[in-house]
Amino acid sequence: MSVVGFDFGTQNSRVAVVRGGGVDVVCNEVSDRVTPYAGDAARTLQVGNFRNTVINLPRLIGRLSDEPAVAVEQGFETCQLAEKEGVVGAAVSYREEDAVFSNTELVGMFLSKLKAITYAETKLPVSDVVISVPSYFTEKERRSLIDAAEVAGLNCLRTVNDTTAAAVCYGMMKTDIPADKPKNVIILDIGFSSLKMCVASFLKGSAEIKGHAFDMSLGGRDFDEVLANHFAEHFLETKKVDIRNNKKALLRLRVACEKIKKILSGIQKTKLDLEALIDGEDFTLVAERAQFEELSMSLVDRVEKTILELLQKANISVEDIDSVEIIGGCTRIPSIKARIAQIFGKEASTTLNADEAVSRGCALLCAIDSPLVRVREYKIADTVYFPIKLVGDQNLGEVEIFPAGSNTCETHTFTLTLDHSISFPLNFEAHYSDLTSLPAGTPSQIAKFTVTAPKDLEINESSTMVFDAHVNSSGLVDITKPRVEVTTAVPTDEEGKEEAKTHVTSLSIKVETFRLPRATVQKMKDAEIAMSLHDRLIAEIDDRRNAVEEFIYEARNKLEECYSEVSSEQERESAGSALMTAEDWLYGEGAEVGKEEYVKKLDELKSIFKPFISRIVERAKAASVDSEASTPYSVEAPQMDMD
Known part of the structure; x- marks a missing residue:
C-alpha cells in the first residue's frame, strides 16, 4: 500500500510518496513531476477545445452556484459554469452529448487521475492519502474535497493547510532545528491564484x-x-479590436x-510574437521588467499588507522572525x-523546493498517520x-467554542445549565462567528447536532449538560460525548x-454536515468507474489501431528491402495489394470500429x-550450419512483431 500526499493546487497538482527511507515526487505519464488540471493531453488541446476544458478546480469545490466567487471564476474559466443540484459545476460536451458535472465529480475525476499516476509509478495499491488545501478553505469546501476523494476510491486521512504541510516538510527535513529555543519561520506561498502564509515556531521534533x-x-x-490588460488596451488602441471579447484570443494572450x-x-x-491572434492580425508583445513592476505595484503592496496582518494575528514582531521561507511559483x-527583504531586513530564504515542498509535507503527514510505515x-x-460558535435552541444561547487562533486537535469541554423547561431532543448548530473574516458569500453554518x-x-435544578468539542486534523468541527450530570446530596455515615x-447519563448525538449523502457519493463513484472503463477501452482501441497502422508502414518498407530474396514477384505484389487494401480500410470504414476488429x-x-x-x-540457420568460420556479414530476420 502506498503512502501518498497530494498537493491540490489551483493550476497544477503534485504527488509525493514515502518510500525507501525518503520522499519522492512522482512523475506522470509524460515524465513530468507536475500534473495540470486539464491533464497534459487536454492542456495541449485547450486553446482549440477551450469550451470543454475545465480548470481551476479548487476555486470551485464546495461552492454554491450563486456565490460571488463563482462569478469571478467564470472570468478565468473557458468553459461555461452551470448549476447542478445547487452547487457549481461545468457544462461540457461528453461523448458528443451535452452534460453538466458538479465540481465534486470533476475533482473526483482528477483525483482518480492522480491515483492512477501513483499506481503506475509505485505498482502498489493507492488508498490512504493526505491532501493539501488553502488555509481559507471552510468546513464546506474541506468536506466536499473528502467526498471527491471517496468518489476516486481514496481514503483521505486528513486535509491539511498547504503552508502547514510545507512547515512539516521544513521541520522534518532540516537538521539545524534547535532543541531549546524556538525558531520562528514564516512560510509564504504565492501560487497561481492565491497568497497564503503562516508563522511556524520550530523545535526539534x-x-x-x-x-x-x-x-x-x-x-x-x-x-x-x-500584463494581459495592458496588451489588450494597446491592441485596442492600435488595431481597434478588444481581445477580451474573444475567449480564444484572450486565452492565448493569457498563456503568453x-x-x-x-x-x-x-x-x-x-519579446513574444502571437501569430493570427484575432481576425488574422499578428501581435508582438514587448515587455520590460521595470514596466511590469510598475503595472503590478498594487499587487505587491497587497503582499506586504498580508504579511503585516499575519504578524498581528500571530502576535509576533518582525525582529522575532528568524527566516522567511518562500514557496510557490509566483x-x-x-x-x-525585494519587498520581503525590505520588510524583514534580510533576503527571503529558498531552502525548500518551491514547487514540491507542499506535496512532500503531505506525504510525510500520511506516513505519520498511516500504520503502514514507521517514521520518527x-x-x-x-x-x-x-472563530466558531455553538448555538442552542430552547433559550440555551450560544457559546464561542473556538476563538480565532485556537489550537486544533485540542479538546475543549463545555457545560450548559439545564432546568425543568428544557426537553429533549436538543438542537445545536455550529456557525462561524465572525462573518467579516469569511470569503464573500460563504454560509456561516457549519453543522447541526x-x-x-x-x-x-429526569432534569432538576442541579442538572448540567456537558460535551466535548474539538477541531480535528482536517480542520473539521466535531461535538462528542454529550452527557447529563446530576449532582445530588447523599447522606454519609456520619449523622x-x-x-x-x-x-452521569450518556446522551446520543446525531450529526449533520455538508458531506453528501452516501447514496449520492456512491452514484458518483459508479459513474466515475464507468467513465474510467470507457476511457481505458478507448485507449486500448487507439493502441490496436496504431498497431495496425504501424505494421502496414513497416511491412511496406521491408517488402522490397528484405523480402525480395525469399519471395516471388507475384507474392510481393499480392502482399502489397493486401497492405493497400488494409490501409484504405483503416482510413475508411475501419476508422471507428471496435478493438476486436483491429486485432x-x-x-x-x-x-x-x-x-x-x-x-x-x-x-539464416542454414548459413550458420554451412559456415564454420566467421563471415564478414550475418543474415538476420527483420525485426517485426509477429506475436
Whole structure:
C-alpha cells in the first residue's frame, strides 16, 4: 500500500510518496513531476477545445452556484459554469452529448487521475492519502474535497493547510532545528491564484503554527492579468479590436503573458510574437521588467499588507522572525523578493523546493498517520483561523467554542445549565462567528447536532449538560460525548452530614454536515468507474489501431528491402495489394470500429508476411550450419512483431 500526499493546487497538482527511507515526487505519464488540471493531453488541446476544458478546480469545490466567487471564476474559466443540484459545476460536451458535472465529480475525476499516476509509478495499491488545501478553505469546501476523494476510491486521512504541510516538510527535513529555543519561520506561498502564509515556531521534533493569513484573490494569474490588460488596451488602441471579447484570443494572450512574467524574472526585457491572434492580425508583445513592476505595484503592496496582518494575528514582531521561507511559483518575481527583504531586513530564504515542498509535507503527514510505515515522531499543532460558535435552541444561547487562533486537535469541554423547561431532543448548530473574516458569500453554518436522551432521564435544578468539542486534523468541527450530570446530596455515615454525588447519563448525538449523502457519493463513484472503463477501452482501441497502422508502414518498407530474396514477384505484389487494401480500410470504414476488429485485421496481415519471416530464419540457420568460420556479414530476420 502506498503512502501518498497530494498537493491540490489551483493550476497544477503534485504527488509525493514515502518510500525507501525518503520522499519522492512522482512523475506522470509524460515524465513530468507536475500534473495540470486539464491533464497534459487536454492542456495541449485547450486553446482549440477551450469550451470543454475545465480548470481551476479548487476555486470551485464546495461552492454554491450563486456565490460571488463563482462569478469571478467564470472570468478565468473557458468553459461555461452551470448549476447542478445547487452547487457549481461545468457544462461540457461528453461523448458528443451535452452534460453538466458538479465540481465534486470533476475533482473526483482528477483525483482518480492522480491515483492512477501513483499506481503506475509505485505498482502498489493507492488508498490512504493526505491532501493539501488553502488555509481559507471552510468546513464546506474541506468536506466536499473528502467526498471527491471517496468518489476516486481514496481514503483521505486528513486535509491539511498547504503552508502547514510545507512547515512539516521544513521541520522534518532540516537538521539545524534547535532543541531549546524556538525558531520562528514564516512560510509564504504565492501560487497561481492565491497568497497564503503562516508563522511556524520550530523545535526539534515539533512545530507550532502561530497564525495564518491569506489573500485568496492574489496569485500568479493576477500578475498575468495586469500584463494581459495592458496588451489588450494597446491592441485596442492600435488595431481597434478588444481581445477580451474573444475567449480564444484572450486565452492565448493569457498563456503568453504567463510566459513573459516568467521570463522577466530572469532578464530585463523580452519579446513574444502571437501569430493570427484575432481576425488574422499578428501581435508582438514587448515587455520590460521595470514596466511590469510598475503595472503590478498594487499587487505587491497587497503582499506586504498580508504579511503585516499575519504578524498581528500571530502576535509576533518582525525582529522575532528568524527566516522567511518562500514557496510557490509566483515568489520568483523579483519585486516580491525585494519587498520581503525590505520588510524583514534580510533576503527571503529558498531552502525548500518551491514547487514540491507542499506535496512532500503531505506525504510525510500520511506516513505519520498511516500504520503502514514507521517514521520518527513529529508533533504539529495548527490553529483555527475562523472563530466558531455553538448555538442552542430552547433559550440555551450560544457559546464561542473556538476563538480565532485556537489550537486544533485540542479538546475543549463545555457545560450548559439545564432546568425543568428544557426537553429533549436538543438542537445545536455550529456557525462561524465572525462573518467579516469569511470569503464573500460563504454560509456561516457549519453543522447541526441533535442530542437525544433516555426517556427516563429526569432534569432538576442541579442538572448540567456537558460535551466535548474539538477541531480535528482536517480542520473539521466535531461535538462528542454529550452527557447529563446530576449532582445530588447523599447522606454519609456520619449523622447529619451529606456529600455531593454526581450521576452521569450518556446522551446520543446525531450529526449533520455538508458531506453528501452516501447514496449520492456512491452514484458518483459508479459513474466515475464507468467513465474510467470507457476511457481505458478507448485507449486500448487507439493502441490496436496504431498497431495496425504501424505494421502496414513497416511491412511496406521491408517488402522490397528484405523480402525480395525469399519471395516471388507475384507474392510481393499480392502482399502489397493486401497492405493497400488494409490501409484504405483503416482510413475508411475501419476508422471507428471496435478493438476486436483491429486485432483481427492485424492477425490477417501477420499471416500474409509470416512465410517471408520463416524463410529468412531458415536461410539464416542454414548459413550458420554451412559456415564454420566467421563471415564478414550475418543474415538476420527483420525485426517485426509477429506475436
